[in-house]
Amino acid sequence: MAENVKPRVRVPRDATAGEAIVIKTLISHTMESGQRKDGDGNTIPRSIINRFTCEFNGELVIDVTLEPAISTNPYFEFQATVPETGTFDFTWYDDDGDVYTDSKDITVG
Amino acid sequence: MKSLLKTGVAAVAIFAANVAQADEEANLVINEEIEITVRTDAPAHAENLSTIYSGWVFRSDETQSLQMDDFENPGMIFVDDAIDTWNTVEGSEGNSCASCHGEPESMAGVRAVYPKWNDAAEEVRTIAMQVNDCRTEQMGAEEWKYDGGDMLNMEALLASFSRGLPVNVAIDGPVEAMWELGRDIYYTRYGQLDLSCANCHEDNYGNNIRADHLSQGQINGFPTYRLKNAKLNGVQSRFRGCVRDTRAETFSVGSEEFIALELYVASRGNGLSVEGPSVRN
Numbered sequence: 062m063a064e065n066v067k068p069r070v071r072v073p074r075d076a077t078a079g080e081a082i083v084i085k086t087l088i089s090h091t092m093e094s095g096q097r098k099d100g101d102g103n104t105i106p107r108s109i110i111n112r113f114t115c116e117f118n119g120e121l122v123i124d125v126t127l128e129p130a131i132s133t134n135p136y137f138e139f140q141a142t143v144p145e146t147g148t149f150d151f152t153w154y155d156d157d158g159d160v161y162t163d164s165k166d167i168t169v170g
Numbered sequence: 171m172k173s174l175l176k177t178g179v180a181a182v183a184i185f186a187a188n189v190a191q192a193d194e195e196a197n198l199v200i201n202e203e204i205e206i207t208v209r210t211d212a213p214a215h216a217e218n219l220s221t222i223y224s225g226w227v228f229r230s231d232e233t234q235s236l237q238m239d240d241f242e243n244p245g246m247i248f249v250d251d252a253i254d255t256w257n258t259v260e261g262s263e264g265n266s267c268a269s270c271h272g273e274p275e276s277m278a279g280v281r282a283v284y285p286k287w288n289d290a291a292e293e294v295r296t297i298a299m300q301v302n303d304c305r306t307e308q309m310g311a312e313e314w315k316y317d318g319g320d321m322l323n324m325e326a327l328l329a330s331f332s333r334g335l336p337v338n339v340a341i342d343g344p345v346e347a348m349w350e351l352g353r354d355i356y357y358t359r360y361g362q363l364d365l366s367c368a369n370c371h372e373d374n375y376g377n378n379i380r381a382d383h384l385s386q387g388q389i390n391g392f393p394t395y396r397l398k399n400a401k402l403n404g405v406q407s408r409f410r411g412c413v414r415d416t417r418a419e420t421f422s423v424g425s426e427e428f429i430a431l432e433l434y435v436a437s438r439g440n441g442l443s444v445e446g447p448s449v450r451n
Contacts, residue, residue, distance in 0.1 A: 065251055071241050089247050
């Protein structure tokens with residue numbers, strides 16, 4: 062597992078039905094591009110997060126493919142309309158097979 | 171535009187039309203909770219200033235807004251790392267920081283009074299020196315490199331729990347000799363460009379030096395996350411960068427001269443709030 066990987070998510074606690082809310086996510090990750098060389102001239106192997114998804118009550122909200130040019134600690138900010146009370150599930154997929162998850166509940170009142 | 175920014179709506183920054191201008195009237199509230207004093211009356215010993223300003227007020231709207239919300243502040247990632255370190259046992263004594271100090275919240279106020287005199291060692295200590303003293307004496311662990319990554323993360327953690335508290339560095343008593351050395355250095359011209367700290371940061375703050383908007387050089391926001399190098403920067407490394415830019419041979423990070431200068435410059439910010447980890451360009 063890559064070191065010091067910590068997902069962070071911010072979702073409002075509550076919303077009105079149909080409201081577009083702002084979701085912010087940040088995951089600490091080195092995002093080693095595979096293009097760099099170490100002091101001895103050897104290529105440092107690529108190690109990035111290659112996919113990020115957000116689901117709401119099982120329904121896909123956003124599905125992102127990440128490429129090696131994306132910098133350290135990738136940050137996503139996007140909007141979602143919330144029809145009902147439920148849970149956002151966030152998933153990050155690492156090159157090395159690790160999967161990092163986080164989830165947030167939101168109440169529609 | 172500015173009133174929206176004040177409410178902490180970060181997305182608004184995307185639409186800010188004028189990227190180069192700083193809003194010197196803005197107020198800083200972090201997480202809509204921690205009120206930061208970014209301008210106040212100068213302490214009596216900063217005799218050539220009437221008002222002191224945090225470097226935050228000199229930055230662009232976008233950079234300012236990054237510091238209004240911990241989620242947007244890239245420096246807080248390093249604080250998270252340091253919290254893990256805080257709880258990690260290292261060294262021969264079987265201690266972590268938490269073994270003696272408990273929760274990091276207990277360190278509130280510590281950052282605000284450093285550098286300060288240590289009676290036992292009979293020296294002025296920066297917070298980095300005190301951290302290393304803890305590591306070698308209490309933990310039996312290796313010293314961290316001055317202004318190295320581990321040290322800056324820990325300094326950022328200590329600063330983050332003192333945010334909003336006023337800087338209150340003592341300048342009299344046993345530290346007086348070091349403080350006066352620091353003041354001498356501050357007003358001494360160095361390098362081929364023949365510049366003292368005061369030439370830029372006292373005589374010309376608010377003006378531009380080529381593309382850079384000069385601040386008062388206050389250090390209440392250190393360690394600082396700089397957008398130019400995307401990492402935390404220590405006070406003394408920043409001093410070295412400044413002195414280097416005068417085309418002088420610089421003092422070393424951790425040297426007596428820079429400890430004295432850190433003490434003096436910190437005392438010029440007495441009354442501003444601790445802000446670290448701050449965001450600057």
